[in-house]
Amino acid sequence: MEQALTDFFTTRRDPVAELGPVFAESVEALESFTLRGGKRTRPGFAWMGWLGAGGDPASTGAAAVLRACAALELVQACALIHDDIIDCSRTRRRFPTVHVDFEQRHHRAAWSGDSAHYGESVAILLGDLALAWADDMVHDAGLDPAALARFAPVWARMRTEVLGGQLLDVHGEASGDESVAAALRINRYKTAAYTVERPLHLGGALADADPGLIAAYRTYGTDIGIAFQLRDDLLGVFGDPAVTGKPSGDDLREGKRTVLVAEALQRATETDPAAARKLRGEIGTDLSEEQVGELRALLTELGAVDAVEARIAALTDQGLTAIDASSATPEARARLREMALAATRRAA
Amino acid sequence: MEQALTDFFTTRRDPVAELGPVFAESVEALESFTLRGGKRTRPGFAWMGWLGAGGDPASTGAAAVLRACAALELVQACALIHDDIIDCSRTRRRFPTVHVDFEQRHHRAAWSGDSAHYGESVAILLGDLALAWADDMVHDAGLDPAALARFAPVWARMRTEVLGGQLLDVHGEASGDESVAAALRINRYKTAAYTVERPLHLGGALADADPGLIAAYRTYGTDIGIAFQLRDDLLGVFGDPAVTGKPSGDDLREGKRTVLVAEALQRATETDPAAARKLRGEIGTDLSEEQVGELRALLTELGAVDAVEARIAALTDQGLTAIDASSATPEARARLREMALAATRRAA
Numbered sequence: 196m197e198q199a200l201t202d203f204f205t206t207r208r209d210p211v212a213e214l215g216p217v218f219a220e221s222v223e224a225l226e227s228f229t230l231r232g233g234k235r236t237r238p239g240f241a242w243m244g245w246l247g248a249g250g251d252p253a254s255t256g257a258a259a260v261l262r263a264c265a266a267l268e269l270v271q272a273c274a275l276i277h278d279d280i281i282d283c284s285r286t287r288r289r290f291p292t293v294h295v296d297f298e299q300r301h302h303r304a305a306w307s308g309d310s311a312h313y314g315e316s317v318a319i320l321l322g323d324l325a326l327a328w329a330d331d332m333v334h335d336a337g338l339d340p341a342a343l344a345r346f347a348p349v350w351a352r353m354r355t356e357v358l359g360g361q362l363l364d365v366h367g368e369a370s371g372d373e374s375v376a377a378a379l380r381i382n383r384y385k386t387a388a389y390t391v392e393r394p395l396h397l398g399g400a401l402a403d404a405d406p407g408l409i410a411a412y413r414t415y416g417t418d419i420g421i422a423f424q425l426r427d428d429l430l431g432v433f434g435d436p437a438v439t440g441k442p443s444g445d446d447l448r449e450g451k452r453t454v455l456v457a458e459a460l461q462r463a464t465e466t467d468p469a470a471a472r473k474l475r476g477e478i479g480t481d482l483s484e485e486q487v488g489e490l491r492a493l494l495t496e497l498g499a500v501d502a503v504e505a506r507i508a509a510l511t512d513q514g515l516t517a518i519d520a521s522s523a524t525p526e527a528r529a530r531l532r533e534m535a536l537a538a539t540r541r542a543a
Numbered sequence: 544m545e546q547a548l549t550d551f552f553t554t555r556r557d558p559v560a561e562l563g564p565v566f567a568e569s570v571e572a573l574e575s576f577t578l579r580g581g582k583r584t585r586p587g588f589a590w591m592g593w594l595g596a597g598g599d600p601a602s603t604g605a606a607a608v609l610r611a612c613a614a615l616e617l618v619q620a621c622a623l624i625h626d627d628i629i630d631c632s633r634t635r636r637r638f639p640t641v642h643v644d645f646e647q648r649h650h651r652a653a654w655s656g657d658s659a660h661y662g663e664s665v666a667i668l669l670g671d672l673a674l675a676w677a678d679d680m681v682h683d684a685g686l687d688p689a690a691l692a693r694f695a696p697v698w699a700r701m702r703t704e705v706l707g708g709q710l711l712d713v714h715g716e717a718s719g720d721e722s723v724a725a726a727l728r729i730n731r732y733k734t735a736a737y738t739v740e741r742p743l744h745l746g747g748a749l750a751d752a753d754p755g756l757i758a759a760y761r762t763y764g765t766d767i768g769i770a771f772q773l774r775d776d777l778l779g780v781f782g783d784p785a786v787t788g789k790p791s792g793d794d795l796r797e798g799k800r801t802v803l804v805a806e807a808l809q810r811a812t813e814t815d816p817a818a819a820r821k822l823r824g825e826i827g828t829d830l831s832e833e834q835v836g837e838l839r840a841l842l843t844e845l846g847a848v849d850a851v852e853a854r855i856a857a858l859t860d861q862g863l864t865a866i867d868a869s870s871a872t873p874e875a876r877a878r879l880r881e882m883a884l885a886a887t888r889r890a891a
Contacts, residue, residue: 210700214707214732217714277671281664306717316629316713319667320706323625326671327702330678334695340688347682352558354675358668359562365664366565369654384562 196235199265203332204229221297225321228293229272237267237394240416243534244398247527248408260401262336263346267394269329274357274389276322280315281365294318326354338401345400353393360385367452375457379421382454387420411521415531418514422507423538428453429503430542432491438542444487450479454506459499470497511539544583547613551680552577569645573669576641577620585615585742588764591882592746595875596756608749610684611694615742617677622705622737624670628663629713642666674702686749693748701741708733715800723809726802727769735768759869763879766862770855771886776801777851778890780839786890792835798827802854807847818845859887 204226211222241264246252250260278284279292286292291299298314306313333350334343364381366372395412404412430439431446432455446453456478463471470493477486494500518531552574559570589612594600598608626632627640634640639647646662654661681698682691712729714720743760752760778787779794780803794801804826811819818841825834842848866879 207703210703211707214704214711215728218707218710221710221714273671277667280667283660301717304718307719308717312631313713313717317710319625319628319670320710320713322667323621323671323674324703324706326674327678327699327706330675331695331699331702334699347679351675351679351682354679355555355558355672356562358672358675359559359566362566362569362665362668363562365661365668366569369649369656369661370652371655380563 196238196261196265196268197230199262200230200268203262203265203269203328203335206335207328221317221321222324224293224296225272225325228276228290229268229325231290232268232275232288233271235268236390237271238264240391240394240534241267241398241401243527243530244395244404244412245402246398247395247412247523247531248399248402248404249524250398250402256339256342259337259339259342260398263333263338263401264394264398266329266332266336267397269325269332270354270357272325273322273329274361276318276325278361280318281361292318293321342401342403345403346397349393349396349400353389353397356384356393357389360389364452368450373452373457373460375454375461378452378454378457381452382421382424383417386424387417391420391423392416405522408522411517411523414517415514415535418510418517419535419538422510422514422535425454425503425507425510426539426541428455429500432494433500435542444482444484444491447478447487447490448480448482455494455499455503458502459494459497462497462499462502463493467497507539511535544586544609544613544616545578547610548578548616551610551613551617551676551683554683555676569665569669570672572641572644573620573673576624576638577616577673579638580616580623580636581619583616584738585619586612588739588742588882589615589746589749591875591878592743592752592760593750594746595743595760595871595879596747596750596752597872598746598750604687604690607685607687607690608746611681611686611749612742612746614677614680614684615745617673617680618702618705620673621670621677622709624666624673626709628666629709640666641669690749690751693751694745697741697744697748701737701745704732704741705737708737712800716798721800721805721808723802723805726800726805729800730769730772730802731765734772735765739768739771740764753870756870759865759871762865763862763883766858766865767883767886770858770862770883773802773851773855773858774887774889776803777848780842781848783890792830792832792839795826795835795838796828796830803842803847803851806850807842807845810845810847810850811841815845855887859883 207222211219242261245260245264251257275287276293279287280294284292285295290296294314294317296314297317298310301310301313333346338346360381360383363377364385367377367381392413393416395416396409399409399412428446428451431441431451431453432444434441434443436443456474460471460474463474473493474490477490482490515532515535518528521528523531555570559567590609593608593612599605623635624641627635628642632640633643638644642662642665644662645665646658649658649661681694686694708729708731711725712733715725715729740761741764743764744757747757747760776794779789779799779801780792782789782791784791804822808819808822811822821841822838825838830838863880863883866876869876871879
């Protein structure tokens with residue numbers, strides 16, 4: 196995957212160099228950001244979807260499939276760069292976020308105008324470039340026209356869904372939508388469809404998988420993707436900082452609108468108005484360790500933790516049942532089972 | 544073109560509706576913005592490039608070509624929406640810009656958080672959506688695979704060039720690059736390549752034009768595109784507000800970094816240090832009508848206006864010579880001549 200991405204960036208060198216060194220330097224920042232990152236979760240699921248539908252890694256077409264799967268990392272680069280502007284995040288993976296990086300370059304050079312606005316402007320454009328290049332990478336991957344024709348509509352749906360999911364998230368936070376349904380819908384589109392369901396679907400489409408297998412991939416992807424996010428929500432409040440690497444309770448301080456909090460608010464509103472007031476008044480504020488502890492206890496007492504754990508268990512069962520009954524290869528079924536359990540039972 | 548865009552938005556209704564009414568409403572704002580707009584300059588040049596290379600509007604493939612050309616308006620929607628954030632523009636075509644529209648919705652609803660940041664966040668995501676959909680529209684246009692394969696690399700270059708050009712613009716403004724070369728480079732990539740050269744090239748590629756015609760299109764597009772921008776720069780300072788619809792001298796108040804100003808600064812630096820100080824000290828400030836008048840006189844006295852007029856004349860000649868000597872159809876040659884003169888001799 197790294198090699199496919201590195202090779203792609205190499206193909207952009209000449210057109211970028213034509214615009215001069217300033218553009219080339221900015222593109223270098225995009226390249227470092229993309230290559231430095233992450234667990235390659237999305238390309239990994241796409242590749243697994245292809246293998247599971249009978250794709251042969253020793254076949255002549257395998258390199259093109261790998262390149263098309265790796266293009267997901269460029270969509271992800273755009274999503275992260277723009278999300279970091281939207282969330283006002285200053286660091287990612289221990290480096291300054293892209294907009295902060297360019298804000299700092301502006302500041303160090305003592306240029307004119309507002310450093311923060313300059314950083315955001317450059318980051319908007321570099322995110323756009325990553326999104327445009329994601330498409331270029333797909334179309335330069337060397338897929339045969341029939342495979343590309345199967346890939347394209349799923350790719351289109353995925354991009355619309357993740358942008359829609361981010362938009363719902365931004366809207367939900369501003370409008371104060373507290374419902375469990377709204378939180379689940381954001382998980383569905385912003386996380387599950389984009390991270391698991393559509394990547395598997397893309398891989399299946401490349402291998403020309405039968406409709407039954409595609410349906411199984413999509414059920415598994417939606418269910419495990421949402422369960423993954425629910426586990427993340429629990430860890431954001433109850434996780435051990437020594438294991439997660441994040442200060443415990445940070446999600447409560449940031450006021451992240453999760454299914455966990457929505458469940459708690461719904462229960463409190465029905466049964467315990469004082470608890471509801473406490474939750475609404477404290478979440479999203481600069482909480483002390485003691486307050487975090489109290490809120491944790493409250494989430495547990497209200498039954499929200501059990502409810503989320505029950506959802507995770509049901510979704511995981513449902514997703515695994517779908518994949519077990521599918522025509523995926525035995526190796527893929529075993530691997531997807533492992534991946535599901537790793538994603539939903541992890542401690543970090 | 545309008546019909547092709549309207550039809551495309553109709554195809555997105557179902558996938559958008561699946562995410563619920565909040566997303567659907569935001570997409571409606573994107574649709575209105577895209578359909579309301581502009582002169583359809585880019586699709587117009589692309590269509591002309593196809594006709595000029597022998598494309599037959601009565602042929603069965605013409606509708607697909609029209610749809611592929613219309614997709615340029617979705618790239619343009621992204622460019623405008625994101626540019627308006629970068630330039631802090633509050634209105635466009637007499638309507639609030641997209642980020643201001645959503646800022647106002649947030650404010651009217653008295654939601655939590657910062658209205659301006661909310662507006663920018665939504666506008667970043669809607670611009671991304673337009674960029675992703677531009678690609679979807681190309682790939683759903685119904686082009687035959689050979690035509691799509693000729694189209695795709697030019698489309699890729701164009702998107703990289705316009706984003707690179709915008710980035711150079713943002714960088715040049717912050718770093719205070721005053722050189723004529725830098726201003727011309729921004730014109731080349733942000734305006735000429737994106738508005739004339741690559742659209743004509745795309746149309747030619749769709750018609751499988753011979754390399755000589757493609758080269759003529761590109762020369763014409765680069766030269767006329769830059770000349771168009773230079774005319775725009777002159778009108779931004781010397782245009783009649785009754786004709787341009789913009790307060791006269793606004794480009795000087797905004798401190799827009801144009802070839803005109805770069806020429807003046809270069810000349811003043813060499814021959815008249817007091818004039819150079821005046822230009823550097825006043826441009827980009829809240830100028831009175833009197834000051835605008837003085838700066839106009841200075842730009843003229845320094846010879847910058849004549850120099851820009853000479854450049855426009857030379858570029859127009861060069862572009863027209865290339866197209867006249869080309870194998871473009873006589874109708875296209877005549878029409879491109881008219882378009883060139885309209886773009887470079889206009890008063891508004």
